[in-house]
Amino acid sequence: MTTLNLYAMTAKGLAVFDALCAAVPGVMRAVISARDPGTRDGSYDALAAACAQRGVSFFDRSQVDAVPPAAYAMAVGWRWIIPDRPDTTLVVFHDSLLPRHRGFNPLVTALIEGDARAGVTALLATAEYDRGDILAQVAVPLPRPIRIAEAIDLVAAGYAEIAADIGARIAAGQRLSGVPQDERAASYSLWRDDADYEMDWAGPADRLRDFVYAVGPPYAGARTRMNGVPVRVWDVAVEPDVAVANRAPGKVIFLRGGRPTVVCGTGLLRIDAMTRDDDGGTNCLPLRRFRTRFG
Structure with a gap:
């Protein structure tokens, strides 16, 4: 059976976990997560509890070297470099409609800049962040004014939708191929501290x-x-x-x-x-x- 590891943080990571377990039960091999001192949403403990309930192995980021290999990996809200494994296809989730707002905290940037919509993009990982071929996208309208917690809930639904679709493709043995990004339309969102x-x-x-x-x-x-x-x-x-x-x-x-x-x-x-x-x-x-x- 095809296997998948999930590198996940935040409520969006939990939404992807739930969507994958519902759409393609048995594919998930392990979940890797980390506590984020800048985010107070309880997602780390919620992911650990969800894994225990479903019998999925859970690893803290400090244990990443012990994670068993899998044919596929997904990264949701992940902020660190994932070791390159030639036998693993890595899919990255990003909360913007790439190539707009490549980089960091794109949803926060979208709210501050007054964007009328945000979105979710799933893309194949590349050496440079957020420049890989696009596998799927979902647009998410942003009614104004809107708080970040409300926007996260809206975007999380898009994450779940895309994760279920890509998970089904993986389970069916389909090769993941995407569409190159339009570099002329690219913009970046800088890291925040x-x-x-x-x-x-x-x-x-x-x-x-x-x-x-x-x-x-x-x-x-x-x-x-x-x-x-x-x-x-x-x-x-x-x-x-x-x-x-x-x-x-x-x-x-x-x-x-x-x-x-x-x-x-x-x-x-x-x-x-x-x-x-x-x-x-x-x-x-x-x-x-x-x-x-x-x-």
């Missing part, structure tokens, strides 16, 4: 809202400073702009019901949920000090 959680109050209010939604749970949340105190902003709303003669992004212009409305480069943004980032998450609202500056 802790510094990229910082809010830029000089930007437009609607883009700041999209940013807050894009880096919220299961991620660490948008960060800024409130009169020098580090805080995380969890929920916001765009308010109609007003004429400000001496516009200064980051200053509070209105304080209603303890919720501050902050001047942005263009537009106004009301903060509806915010916690301190230096003491375990103390709630900062209702805000009592009108003369407050963010940034």
Whole structure:
């Protein structure tokens, strides 16, 4: 029987695992996963439990050398180089419509940039990331505004659909062949780290809202400073702009019901949920000090 190893993280990895087990039971040989300190979704433990329930071998990334070989491997949300095995065909899943947004955190980038849709691409692995031939794609509309957790759920359904299709091809003994990407249409999404959680109050209010939604749970949340105190902003709303003669992004212009409305480069943004980032998450609202500056 054809065998398959799954390198999986996040809720999308769990969706692919469930889809493969339902569509092609018995093909899955092993699952390899890792804990991600930047994502708080419980997917590692959920994958381990699902493997135990279905009798599939589960390995932590630290045990990767002990993983038995398989004819095929799939990588979902995987962030590390998978050792090249000449007898293994590696299929990579990517949450964008390649060749758009090659690289890192493409779904976060899509939300921040205001893309009307995201998507899922399955492609054959190559030496350079996200440049392999495309096996399948599914477009996912992004209604606005949308939070990253909601977008992940939408995209995860696309992952499951494609995984079931490719799994069926593998089980039927079909050779996996794809379509080359159009290099003229390629764009890239850069890697993100802790510094990229910082809010830029000089930007437009609607883009700041999209940013807050894009880096919220299961991620660490948008960060800024409130009169020098580090805080995380969890929920916001765009308010109609007003004429400000001496516009200064980051200053509070209105304080209603303890919720501050902050001047942005263009537009106004009301903060509806915010916690301190230096003491375990103390709630900062209702805000009592009108003369407050963010940034």
